[in-house]
Amino acid sequence: MNFKAILRIAILTIAATSGTALASSLQAAEPSLIQRGAQLAAVGDCIVCHTAKGGAPFAGGLPIHTPFGAIYSTNITPDTETGIGGWTLDAFAQAMRRGESSDGHLLYPAFPYVHFTHMTDADIASVYAFMMSRTPVRANAPANKLIFPLNFRPLLAVWNLLYLHADNPEPMSRAQDAQLDHGRYLVEGLGHCAACHTPLNVLGAEKKDRAFDGAVIDGWDAPSLKTLLSAPTPWTREQLSTYLRTGLASEHGAAAGPMLPVTHSLANASQADVEAMAAYIMSIQRSSPAAQAAPVKPAAGMQGGAIQAGATLFQASCAACHAAHSPMTVVGGRPLLSQSTSVNSDSPRNVVRVLLDGLPAQGSTASRIMPPFAGMLTDAQIADLANYLRVQYSKQAPWQLQADDVAKYRKETPTP
Ligand code: HEC
Ligand code: HEC
Ligand code: HEC
Structure with a gap:
């Protein structure tokens, strides 16, 4: 590092710690406040959206894809020039509650302030203390790529009028149960x-x-969170809280796609917070009977030959990991595909997605990887495989997936 760089850091450090209201609140910040802020920031996934691929944590620059174009997350490190280093707690609270930046410009709801608006003053102050304790990073977010007229921020005032209920938060608590209330x-x-x-x-x-x-996000199905009791093996609260913190649960599929980073972030949340969330999610389940055990019958028109082709492909490309006595099931303790939500869903979307994209290594367990098959298998082969998995591993009605459908799914994940 040259002298100029050192000088710049020194100046920035002095600037960041002198004079401002922030500095006094920083010095006053108890370590426990920062620690609580870290746990809460983990619940809010701040790092997931505010970190670009390969970029410094919280320095922003990740594109968030919406039907209206790409919105880049901003730098929320305490850098005074390009981040939020000069922001007071009040300015921070205004962003979290009203979606308003410190200079008054309105923020896009890709930043989930319609949810953050419900945070208590104490929790906002903790997250603020935590953010201000991060390493300042100099970084400007790229310009947004939005279609007209949505590139005109003042229009967001109308949106907020319709959809931001900041002043009148719904009562969060109807239950008499402290854990459920906290979870909600x-x-x-x-x-x-x-x-x-x-x-x-x-x-x-x-x-x-x-x-x-349930909804579609980035080409993935985010399944209904109200039907966890109709899974092939109904979810328990313990399995749900383990899944949220590790991305894995016994007797259920692994977290994939946009859910995977959520679980990586929740790994740093407090166990009590995650257990409360799991308790709340379990309390909103539809009381629907366990999945109907309908007899497996190939659909009319479903080609036996295509299913056979799927079976052959499965033996060649998948069985080493997914067959009944493979190391993954025996040593790794991972469930068979019959317990996967994606194989049992009405839509084949997530099965196709996991086949195309694969699964990245989960933290320290490098052995839990699935390679992406997007470049190895044709659309027709992926359709055959998915149709085979459905018939072989689910009791639900068969899918009639065609090569064209796979081609459509392929195009759906935006290139970063
Ligand atoms: C789903 C993605 C997402 C998550 C999660 C998220 N943010 Fe953001 N955030 C954004 C985007 C995108 C913007 C930029 C919006 C814009 O420019 O209109 C933003 C903007 C902000 C801003 C305004 C910065 C500025 O310069 O105006 C603050 C402050 C902020 N986020 C803090 C947080 C905190 C704290 C968390 C975690 C509790 C968080 N965000 C979680 C996407 C996210
Ligand atoms: C190198 C090992 C490996 C190979 C080869 C592999 N997979 Fe996977 N697959 C995994 C792992 C690991 C998971 C995550 C499972 C878990 O932990 O529950 C997974 C998950 C899946 C899932 C989602 C299940 C869920 O979690 O909901 C499907 C569907 C799937 N694989 C199908 C296939 C098909 C079809 C093939 C062959 C084209 C294949 N896999 C090849 C390792 C592999
Ligand atoms: C960024 C988008 C996103 C956010 C935020 C998110 N999820 Fe998900 N979630 C998904 C997607 C996509 C899937 C399906 C992928 C998979 O099953 O691997 C999923 C899967 C799940 C599943 C598995 C459901 C099943 O039947 O297998 C559960 C449970 C879940 N999410 C709970 C939550 C909870 C609780 C939160 C809030 C703490 C949350 N999710 C936040 C996108 C998201």
Whole structure:
């Protein structure tokens, strides 16, 4: 590092720690406040959206893809020039509650402030203390690529009028159970689970009457969070809280796609917070009977030959990992595909996605990888494989997936 760089850091450090209201709140910040802030930031996935691929944590620059174009997350490190280093707690609270930046410009709801608005003052102050304790990084987010007229920020005032209920938060608690109340507060507020698991209307706002009914996000199905009891093996609260913190649960599939980073972030949340969220999610289940054990019968018109082709491909490309006595099931303790939500869903979307994209290594367990097959298998082969998995591993009605459908799914994940 040359002298100039050292000088710049020294100046930035002095600038960041002198004079401002922030500095006094920083010095006053108890380590426990910062620690609590870290746990809460983990529930809010701040790092997931505010870190670009290969970039410094919280320095922003990740494109968030919406039907209206790409919005880049901003730098929320305490750098005074390009981050939020000069922000007071009040300015930070205003962003979290009203989606307003410190200079008054309105923020896009790709930043889930419609959920963060429900946070308590104390929790906002903790997250603020944590953010201010991060290493400042100089970085400017690329310009957004939005279609007209949505590139005109003042229009967001209308959107907020319609969909931001900041002044009048719904009562978060109807139960008399402290853990459930806390879970609901986190799931609906900071945890913003509905942002992916609730269908959106044409203006990109969540359909309140369809909360947690499931939605498509980045080419993946975020399944309904109200039907966990109709899984081939109904979810338990313990399995759900393990899944949320590790991305894995016994007797259920592994977290993939956009859910995987959520679980990586929740790994740093407090166990009590995650257990409360799991308790709340279990409390909103539809009391539906366990999956019907309908007899497996190939659909009319389903080509026996195509299923056979799928079976052959499975033996060649998949069985080493997924067959009944493979090391993954025996040593790794991973369930058979029959317990996977994606194989049992009405839509073949997530099976196709996992086949195309594969699964990255999960933290330290490098052995839990599935290679991407997008470059190795044709659309027709992927269709045959998915149709075979459905017939072989699910009791639900067969899929009639065609090569064309796979081609459509292929195009759906935006290139970063
Ligand atoms: C789903 C993605 C997502 C998550 C999760 C998320 N953010 Fe953001 N955030 C964004 C985007 C995108 C923007 C930029 C919006 C814009 O420019 O209109 C943003 C902007 C902000 C801003 C305004 C910065 C500025 O310069 O105006 C703050 C502050 C902020 N986020 C803090 C947080 C915190 C704290 C968390 C975690 C509790 C968090 N964000 C979680 C996507 C996200
Ligand atoms: C190198 C090992 C490996 C190979 C080869 C492999 N997979 Fe996987 N696959 C995995 C792992 C690991 C998971 C995550 C399973 C878990 O932990 O529950 C997975 C998950 C899946 C899932 C999602 C299950 C869920 O979690 O919901 C499907 C579907 C799937 N694989 C199908 C296939 C098919 C079809 C092939 C062949 C084209 C294949 N896999 C090849 C390792 C592999
Ligand atoms: C960024 C989008 C996103 C967010 C935020 C998100 N999820 Fe998900 N979630 C998904 C997707 C996509 C899947 C399906 C992928 C998979 O099963 O691997 C999923 C799968 C799940 C599953 C597995 C369901 C099943 O039947 O197998 C559970 C449970 C779940 N999410 C709970 C939550 C909870 C609780 C939260 C809030 C703390 C949350 N999710 C936040 C996108 C998201």
